């Protein structure tokens with residue numbers, strides 16, 4: 001039988017800590033979440049490979065390093081309400097819910113949202129709400145959010161999501177650029193918006209009103 005626990009521990013050391021993930025809370029959360037439970041039987045043996053994997057509907061579960069990098073950039077202390085756009089398999093939501101008080105996660109593909117809900121339920125996760133819809137519009141009735149994570153590439157910083165950030169909030173989103181997508185963190189501070197590039201990355205496109213056209 002595959003020893004997923006030891007594969008997971010190796011993943012945390014080799015793929016994350018050695019490649020710049022230093023937030024101990026993020027490393028601990030990544031060491032806890034069984035990524036094998038968020039992929040189909042066919043991909044379980046590759047659950048700790050250093051890559052994205054297919055999850056159906058033409059979508060993928062993100063590479064572990066990317067999930068960790070996004071979580072680290074959100075600078076979570078534990079009390080936040082987080083908006084996640086692009087639930088996908090539910091894996092990143094399972095990591096986020098260990099780092100914040102509450103996670104509202106939006107997925108446009110209903111079958112993916114249903115599978116994610118089931119995987120999260122099986123792990124006993126109670127502080128993630130999965131919503132089916134266009135996450136590029138955010139969730140105005142639940143705003144403001146101290147942190148927003150977008151797991152799909154936007155053509156430009158989505159104004160609606162920036163508008164749903166709390167004072168001192170952080171938005172992490174891949175932005176389309178010429179050579180690659182650029183994972184970018186936007187920070188609201190004293191009424192000013194600053195941005196910082198984390199690094200190049202590759203994501204599926206954000207489909208929707210403030211993404212690449214209507215769903």
Ligand code: SAH
Nearest residue numbers: 061086088089091092107108135206207208
């Ligand atoms: N974080 C996920 C991976 C997500 S892949 C995981 O850990 O498994 C990106 C997801 O964003 C896809 O499932 C895609 O369907 C979804 N997506 C793309 N545009 C969206 C939108 N406007 N609203 C909600 N979900 C969207």
